[in-house]
């Protein structure tokens with residue numbers, strides 16, 4: 001942790017003695033035009049003077065007439081000819097002292113206590129490590145959840161998608177990961193939640209145990225699309241900061257859907273046209289570029305293991321964001337409302353979920369157990385309607401008879417916390433459930 005003096009000195013070094021200044025020339029449909037910022041670049045941050053204090057914004061379009069700025073806040077009180085200072089690229093200076101804290105996308109504390117920035121500012125749009133230099137996926141992680149220790153393994157540097165409707169248990173599962181996955185640091189990005197949900201998540205669901213090793217970056221639903229979009233980029237930047245120190249980071253981003261929606265609003269305001277079912281074409285690039293920054297590191301750096309949640313209405317996995325995420329990541333986990341309704345949490349629909357770290361992540365004996373568990377669940381799934389309607393005659397199909405016998409135990413296993421002893425112990429438990 002840097003001393004107060006080093007932090008202040010680093011801050012002072014970022015202060016530019018002279019700043020480019022422009023003037024507001026026009027304002028329309030949520031954006032304003034600034035003239036006179038000759039050195040400005042696309043994506044730069046500016047601050048405009050208003051009657052209500054400085055108003056931040058980002059340059060989203062440039063033309064010979066000037067720079068078009070999308071404000072970070074309600075532009076109320078912004079007048080024609082108002083002074084606009086160029087701040088430069090959007091950066092963040094994360095620090096180890098941020099552990100246990102809640103910050104906004106610009107690194108300002110949201111928990112009422114002072115917070116110092118770190119000594120190094122980095123761009124919020126850092127490139128991913130060069131593909132050729134990156135390590136392959138790493139070793140299997142102990143996750144604290146039996147099913148993720150066994151049937152859906154999570155390995156170091158893996159990126160998975162968690163697909164679910166609202167209220168099906170995404171936040172609760174993320175909190176379990178924050179407390180239980182073997183990692184040095186956890187970074188949690190919460191995009192577009194309501195303020196009340198945020199407090200409930202940090203205070204109750206995540207709790208002090210989860211909070212202690214986490215940095216929470218958040219932009220609530222009432223904030224501008226710019227801040228909501230930055231929230232995901234900012235959480236990624238914090239994760240990269242720890243990864244660059246050689247640490248293993250668990251990044252939990254809830255949700256990519258809200259990030260994509262914020263991106264859509266920003267893109268439409270910058271003049272892009274909607275196409276992909278209401279999303280602008282740049283949305284796929286935005287999601288893929290974000291996901292690509294997570295994953296295994298290169299050289300002396302650590303890894304970012306990541307879970308990205310996707311909101312799906314019903315079971316519409318073809319919806320654009322779900323489709324892009326599914327094709328980009330190393331696995332997807334589907335939470336099912338019907339399973340949640342019967343009270344089995346986490347409500348994982350195992351047959352529709354896959355971890356692409358298999359088969360390498362497990363031994364051949366373990367892969368055998370995984371295949372057997374899937375066969376049993378699949379046999380039960382195919383026969384379930386008949387069984388419940390009383391149409392199945394016991395003894396007519398050996399595989400179905402076995403699935404009826406094993407289903408309650410196996411279904412229970414899917415809800416279990418992992419035993420102490422990590423994945424090996426979880427597999428011992430799975431073998432017992434299968435009666436093998």
Ligand SMILES: Nc1ncnc2c1ncn2[C@@H]1O[C@H](COP(=O)(O)OP(=O)(O)O)[C@@H](O)[C@H]1O
Pocket residue numbers: 164165166167168169170171172173345346
């Ligand atoms: N592990 C669990 N055990 C019991 N109930 C749960 C569990 N996970 C979720 N729930 C129930 O589901 C509700 C919604 O969960 P939450 O994680 O907030 O869903 P989401 O983030 O998908 O909207 C919770 O308020 C709780 O009632």
Ligand SMILES: [Mg+2]
Pocket residue numbers: 167170171172
């Ligand atoms: Mg939630």
